[in-house]
Amino acid sequence: MNTATPSTTGTAEQNFAQTPAPVSVREAGAPVQQAPTEARLSLRLAIGLIGVLLASLLAILNEQVTAVAMADIRGAFSIGHDDGTWLTALFEATNVATMVFAPWFGVTFTLKRFTIGAVLATMFFGILCPFAPSLLALYVLRALQGVAGGCLPPMLIIVALRYLPPKIKLYGLAGYALTATFGPALGTPLAALWTEYVSWQMAFWQIVPLGLVSCVAIQQGLPLDPSKLERFRSFNWRGFLLGFPAIAMLVIGLLQGDRLDWLNSTFICVMLYGGTLLFVAFLVNEWFHPLPFFKLQLLSRRNFAHGLLTLVGAVVLLVGVAVIPAQYLAKVHGYRPLQTTPLALLLAIPLLIALPLTAAVLNIRRVDCRWVLAIGLSLMATTCFMGSFMTSEWIRENFYWLQSIQIVAQPMVILSILMGVTTGLPPTEGPFASAMFNSLKSFTAVAATGLIEGLGTAREHFHSSMLVDRLGNNALITSQSIDSAHGLGELAHRVHEQAVVLTSADLYLVMAGIALAFLLVIPVLPVRIYPPWSTTPPSSR
Structure with a gap:
């Protein structure tokens, strides 16, 4: 913390670090610390x-499953498409905004109490959602559930940094990576299961069994620290009042932008420009406040700054490789979630093995995580480049070989980023790192969704216009198509189908370009680091 921090705050931080894990070797050139006697788990x-891992996974599944099942949820409530988009926008806005402040409250109320309370609140609002008497009530319940769910993922990094011994710290981070890769991939199969074979209400209620198990595990396993309510005397009210609405406005603007025609809408301009101004004011306040939510001084560490920067590209890639084939199959071949389930499971299930194996590789002292990250980004770029050659004849099976490469690439990228961000961080800085990492990850996922929707709409309109112009210039083909059995409707369908294919290929090329761009940053910004258990560099380099 800064030296300007009040004495009560300093005491709270010392109490928070009462069971610190030994600090691992820092970035190359930093002083080497002697490790204390190795802690045991x-x-x-x-x-x-x-239990905390299950709580974080619960939050991800709740978000993903309800998003995939939104068509069935809208049908059950007789909600139109435009009104239904607000169910997602309000949930995401409160969810992302809460992640900035959740670590502060977790330390203040204790990790154990705060996490259990957030799990119970997420379950409670989820149970009530299907019984909402009106659309407004459903909006309120989803927004409140977004607040509760946003408290859970940040807790996982905090407890990992605080409690895990150095030897297994990377395996704990693999558990966090599980929520970023396995959780979203599992959303489609679960949504298909509930909507096709059980009931749409299960999209909300599925979190209850997992939530109960996580609460019991947390209650029995985590130690109960004394609460630190004295921290409220120095609460960063200005940061809270600036940051929460800033992030919520930006998220709403990004999610509603494509539907409302972006900057041609006064509402979107207010959300984006107003949110940006508030967020800049929030960052200025965080730089000077003695007890910030974002400790921006951490960005002076090259690997921390590189990790957050690369996280942006990684999240865009993860969203892209999941959304592009799903949208293509739905628009061109009419796939429902049940029919895309094998594609999602092909990625989700092997990740349970690939993640710990990647952690084991990174835990070897000789292995440079920069090379692992470079290989992972190269594989993702290769996958996206191959996907750009897709045609209208591609079906689900054609994407299997692309997803197979992702099984290897995604753990390499995510775990290398986590290793770079967390290596050398003492437990006292865990809440700051968690707030910055999780909020940036979730906000980037929203921005990636808006980017793909906006770019996809623009490119689809462009390709449709070009195809129609070509048909208009070929009067013979056009007259034969109109006079055929299916007539003009069949011709319009073929134009739309080809426009979707060409748009999907363009999006794949954009994803490949993003992967290559972040690949070029690796030789410039990060420096060599070693596994958390290693306290001395190799004797010979």
Whole structure:
């Protein structure tokens, strides 16, 4: 913390770090610290950590499953498409905005109490959603559930940095990576299961069993620290009042932008420009405040800054490789979630093995995580480049080989980023790193969704116009198509189909370009680091 921090705050931070994990070797050139006697992870504490992992996974599944099942939810409530988009926008706005402030409240109320309370609140609002008496009530419940769910993912990084011994810290980070890769991939299969075979209400209620298990595990496993309510005396009210509406406005502007025609809409201009101004004021306040939510001084560490920068590209790529084939299959071949489930499971299930294996590789002292990250980004770029050659004849099976490469690439990228961000961070800085990492990850996912929707709409309009112009210039083909059995409707369908194919190919090329751009940053910004358990560099380099 800064030296200007009040004494009560300093005491709170010392209490928070009362069971610190040994600090691993820092970036190359930094002083080497001698590690204390290696801590051991007890069975009881391991159960508590698993509980926090399940809580974080619960939040991701709740977000993903309801998003995939939104068509069935709208049908059950007789909600139109435009009104239904606000169910997602309000949830995401409060969810992302809460992640900035959740670590502060988690430390203040204790990790154990705060996490259990957030899980119970997420379950409670989820149970009530299907019984909402009106659309307005459903909006309120989804917004409140977004607040509760946004409290959970940041807790996982905090407890990992605080409790995990250095030898297994990377495996704990693999658990966090599980929520960023396995969780979203599992959303489609679960949504298909509930909507096709059980009931649409299960899209909201599915979190209850997992939530109960996580609460029991957290209650039994995590130690109960004393609460630090004295921290409210120095609460960063200005930062809270600036940051929460700023992020919520930006998220709403990005998610509603494509539907309302972006800057041609006064509402979107207010959301984006107003949110940007508030967010700049929030960052200025955070730089000077003695107890910030974002400790921007951490960006002076090259690997931390590189990790957050590369996280932006990685999240865009993860969203892109999931959304592009799903949208293509739905628009061209009419696939429902049940029919895209095998594609999602092909990625989700092997990740349970690929993630710990990648952690084991990174835990080897000789392995440079920069090379692992470079290989992962190269594989993702290769996958996207191959996807750009798709045609209208591609069906689900044609994407299997692309997803197979993602099984190897995604763990390499995510775990290398996590290793670079967390290596050398003491437990006292865990809440700051968690707030910055999780909020940036979630905000980038929203921005990536808006980018893909906006760019996809623009490119689809462009390709449709070009195809229609070509048909108009070929009067013979046009007259034969109109006079055929299917007539003009069949011709319009073929034009739309080809426009979607060409748009999907363009989006794949954009994703490949993003992967290559972040690949070029690796030789410039990050420096060599070693696994958390290593306290001295290799004797010979």
